[in-house]
Amino acid sequence: MTSTDSIVALSSGRLPAGIAVIRMSGPQTRFVVETIAGSVKDRFTTLRTLKAPDGSTIDHGLVLLFPGPGSFTGEDVAEFHVHGSRAVAAKVLETITGFDGVRHAEPGEFTRRAFLNGKLDLVETEALADLVNAETEAQRRFAVRNAEGAQSELYSSWRRRLIHARAMIEAEIDFADEDDVPGSVSDAVWSDVVAMIAEIERHLEGFKAAEIIRDGFEVVILGAPNAGKSSLFNALARREAAIVTDEPGTTRDLLEVVMDLDGLKVRMTDTAGLREAEGKVESIGIERARAKARAADLVLLLEDMIDPVPVGDAPSAAPRLRIGTKSDIAGAGAGDGYDLVVSSKAGTGLERLLDEIAARAAAVIGSGGDVLPSRLRHVDLLNEAADFLRASLSGLSQELRAEELRLAADRLGRIIGAVDVEDLLDVIFSQFCIGK
Numbered sequence: 131m132t133s134t135d136s137i138v139a140l141s142s143g144r145l146p147a148g149i150a151v152i153r154m155s156g157p158q159t160r161f162v163v164e165t166i167a168g169s170v171k172d173r174f175t176t177l178r179t180l181k182a183p184d185g186s187t188i189d190h191g192l193v194l195l196f197p198g199p200g201s202f203t204g205e206d207v208a209e210f211h212v213h214g215s216r217a218v219a220a221k222v223l224e225t226i227t228g229f230d231g232v233r234h235a236e237p238g239e240f241t242r243r244a245f246l247n248g249k250l251d252l253v254e255t256e257a258l259a260d261l262v263n264a265e266t267e268a269q270r271r272f273a274v275r276n277a278e279g280a281q282s283e284l285y286s287s288w289r290r291r292l293i294h295a296r297a298m299i300e301a302e303i304d305f306a307d308e309d310d311v312p313g314s315v316s317d318a319v320w321s322d323v324v325a326m327i328a329e330i331e332r333h334l335e336g337f338k339a340a341e342i343i344r345d346g347f348e349v350v351i352l353g354a355p356n357a358g359k360s361s362l363f364n365a366l367a368r369r370e371a372a373i374v375t376d377e378p379g380t381t382r383d384l385l386e387v388v389m390d391l392d393g394l395k396v397r398m399t400d401t402a403g404l405r406e407a408e409g410k411v412e413s414i415g416i417e418r419a420r421a422k423a424r425a426a427d428l429v430l431l432l433e434d435m436i437d438p439v440p441v442g443d444a445p446s447a448a449p450r451l452r453i454g455t456k457s458d459i460a461g462a463g464a465g466d467g468y469d470l471v472v473s474s475k476a477g478t479g480l481e482r483l484l485d486e487i488a489a490r491a492a493a494v495i496g497s498g499g500d501v502l503p504s505r506l507r508h509v510d511l512l513n514e515a516a517d518f519l520r521a522s523l524s525g526l527s528q529e530l531r532a533e534e535l536r537l538a539a540d541r542l543g544r545i546i547g548a549v550d551v552e553d554l555l556d557v558i559f560s561q562f563c564i565g566k
């Protein structure tokens with residue numbers, strides 16, 4: 131695909147900054163570079179005076195020209211590294227868009243051109259969006275592997291196996307009358323399909339881990355009124371995020387903080403104390419606490435060791451830690467039967483608790499060595515592929531069974547964008563900011 135128009139955008143972050151990077155792609159790129167910066171050696175950094183077409187100086191900066199197809203988009207690409215003020219960036223953009231056939235880029239348009247020119251497949255494109263948006267070390271590690279193609283390679287290899295399998299079955303159909311095609315060929319094909327179904331099922335189990343890496347490990351603090359939930363929440367968040375008073379029923383609504391624990395995103399929620407509430411507001415708050423706990427990855431069940439109040443049936447099947455609170459005023463021996471004891475007031479036990487949360491989150495996401503499905507889109511298509519594979523095992527004729535293999539391979543192709551995905555592109559590229 132060759133575009134007839136060229137695009138330009140500020141590709142670096144918010145201004146003012148030390149340096150602004152303005153990127154351009156498309157057929158007018160070389161002409162624009164030569165007009166405003168003079169000729170430069172391809173792929174080398176050159177310090178130049180940038181001049182507007184009327185001869186006035188815009189700025190001094192570094193200029194880089196990557197001729198297509200060996201560039202990010204596959205087209206001629208240039209970068210201008212200029213002083214990072216709003217005025218300089220605006221003047222460079224205004225000058226470049228002043229050329230015929232050059233316009234501002236849409237969000238994600240550089241990456242979209244890279245995809246359309248075959249520089250990236252769809253899964254790699256999604257991984258690049260994840261990499262650009264990564265906030266934690268675990269998100270970065272996960273995204274960078276997929277951007278390098280680990281996930282794409284898995285789906286491509288399954289697809290290649292299916293294309294091969296189908297070719298074998300079709301050959302058998304064509305030569306069915308001849309004696310020299312051994313029946314064991316199709317036996318081998320069908321046992322490979324059985325193996326592949328198991329591989330896909332195992333891979334699908336990893337989606338939960340991918341979701342936790344992306345959205346965070348959900349920790350919900352539960353307990354009776356005045357158990358010390360908000361005090362612990364504030365101590366762990368290291369700020370006064372929640373109101374603390376000695377009145378039971380102080381917290382009514384859910385309050386969330388997002389933390390980075392050892393490179394993992396963790397969402398911690400403070401909740402209303404569980405009891406038979408009298409007021410309307412409090413009982414809604416308690417219902418929200420129960421609902422939140424049902425979706426938790428870990429529940430911290432708090433109990434005041436001075437005045438333990440059982441909270442009745444646990445509203446969640448999630449793993450839990452029983453935590454005794456107010457250890458600064460509880461007597462010796464009060465901590466028996468708890469997983470951990472803490473004092474939010476004295477700050478004791480907090481480090482151990484954070485370590486325990488981080489260890490549990492790390493255990494759920496695994497070693498990081500596995501390739502995981504990173505989007506619900508992948509999960510849906512993998513489930514469809516697995517369904518076709520299961521159907522292929524019980525098809526009525528070899529022809530119908532081969533057709534199921536074709537449909538399964540098609541679904542894998544849709545994940546990586548190897549077959550018709552026009553309808554998906556707007557969704558996927560809208561995840562990017564302008565300039566990427």
Ligand SMILES: Nc1nc2c(ncn2[C@@H]2O[C@H](COP(=O)(O)OP(=O)(O)OP(=O)(O)O)[C@@H](O)[C@H]2O)c(=O)[nH]1
Nearest residue numbers: 355356357358359360361376379380381403474475
């Ligand atoms: N001595 C001592 N007091 C504490 C500690 N943690 C909390 N408290 C006190 O216990 C009372 C209740 O604390 P909160 O943090 O509001 O308890 P809560 O569980 O959020 O209460 P509700 O939101 O009403 O359900 C307050 O008076 C706190 O100061 C602690 O570690 N040591």
Ligand SMILES: [K+]
Nearest residue numbers: 356375377380
């Ligand atoms: K309280």
Ligand SMILES: [Mg+2]
Nearest residue numbers: 359360380381
């Ligand atoms: Mg509270």
